[in-house]
Amino acid sequence: MSRISTTFARLRSRGERAFIPYLTAGDPSLEVTRALVLEAEARGADLIELGFPFSDPLADGPIIQRASQRALDGGVTLLGLLDLARELRGRLRAPLILMTYMNPLLAYGLEAVTKEASAGFDGLIVPDLPLEEAGPLQRGARQAGLDLIFLVAPTSSPERIRLIARKTRGFLYAVSLRGVTGPRAQLPSDLVSYLQGIRAVTEKPISVGFGISHPEQVRALAAYADGVIVGSALVHLVEEGGKDAVRRVGDFVATLKAVTRE
Numbered sequence: 001m002s003r004i005s006t007t008f009a010r011l012r013s014r015g016e017r018a019f020i021p022y023l024t025a026g027d028p029s030l031e032v033t034r035a036l037v038l039e040a041e042a043r044g045a046d047l048i049e050l051g052f053p054f055s056d057p058l059a060d061g062p063i064i065q066r067a068s069q070r071a072l073d074g075g076v077t078l079l080g081l082l083d084l085a086r087e088l089r090g091r092l093r094a095p096l097i098l099m100t101y102m103n104p105l106l107a108y109g110l111e112a113v114t115k116e117a118s119a120g121f122d123g124l125i126v127p128d129l130p131l132e133e134a135g136p137l138q139r140g141a142r143q144a145g146l147d148l149i150f151l152v153a154p155t156s157s158p159e160r161i162r163l164i165a166r167k168t169r170g171f172l173y174a175v176s177l178r179g180v181t182g183p184r185a186q187l188p189s190d191l192v193s194y195l196q197g198i199r200a201v202t203e204k205p206i207s208v209g210f211g212i213s214h215p216e217q218v219r220a221l222a223a224y225a226d227g228v229i230v231g232s233a234l235v236h237l238v239e240e241g242g243k244d245a246v247r248r249v250g251d252f253v254a255t256l257k258a259v260t261r262e
Contacts, residue, residue: 002095007094017225018046018205018226020048020097020227021229022049022232023040023235024051025051026070026076027235028238029074029076036249040250041093042250044257046227049098049125051099052100053076055069063236064231064235066239067239082121084120095122097125098124100126101128118145122147125151134167149169151172154188161202162201171205172198172202173207173209174225176209177191195224195225205226207227212229215255215256234252
C-alpha cells in the first residue's frame with residue numbers, strides 16, 4: 001500500500017475522515033510554503049496538497065489564480081518545489097500531493113518529473129489530463145511509486161465514474177460543483193446524491209473538493225466522503241497575511257480537522 005492508501009486505511013479504522021488542505025507553492029515564497037506545510041501537519045492535516053503555480057490554471061478560481069501569479073512573479077520553479085518536497089519528506093507523516101497541469105510536466109519530461117517528484121511527493125493530481133491520454137504519465141507514476149489521482153465531476157456519467165475509479169490510485173477526487181475553485185456560501189443541493197452515486201461504484205477512498213470553505217460544510221460532507229479538501233479559503237488567508245499568515249492558517253486547519261473527527 002502507498003502512504004496515501006495507508007493514511008486512509010488508518011483513518012477508516014478510527015471512524016475518522018481525512019482533512020486535506022491545499023496550498024499554492026511559492027505564495028508568497030517557498031520558505032513560507034515550508035512553514036505552512038509544517039504548521040498544517042502539526043495542527044492536524046492528514047494529507048497536504050501543494051499546487052504548482054501555472055499561468056493558465058483552468059480549474060482554479062480568482063483566489064488561486066492570484067496566488068499562482070504571486071508565486072510566479074516571485075520566481076518559483078518546479079525544480080525548487082521538488083527540492084522542497086524532498087526536504088520535507090523526512091519531517092512529515094502526512095503524505096504530500098503535487099497538483100499541477102500537464103504543460104509543466106511535459107516541459108520537464110514525464111519520466112524525469114515522476115522520478116524526481118517521488119522523492120518528496122506521494123501523489124499527483126493533474127486536472128487537465130484526460131483519462132484517454134493518461135497512459136504515459138500513468139506508466140511513469142507507477143514506476144516511480146507515485147499515486148496518480150484522477151478527478152470526477154457532477155457531469156460525469158456513472159459509467160465514466162466507474163472507469164475513472166478503476167484507474168485512480170490513492171483516492172478518487174470528487175469535484176463538488178460545476179465550475180472552478182473558490183468558496184461558496186451554498187454547495188449544490190444534489191451533492192450528497194452525487195457522492196452516494198460515486199460510492200455505489202467504488203470502494204476506493206473518495207475525497208471531495210472545490211467550493212468548500214466552512215466547518216459546517218466540512219462536517220456535512222465528511223458523512224459521505226473519506227476526505228474533504230479545502231483550498232481557496234486557506235489561500236485567501238495567505239493572501240491577506242503573507243509570511244505572517246502561518247498561525248492563522250494553522251488555526252483554521254485545526255478547526256476544520258476537528259469536525260472530521262466527530
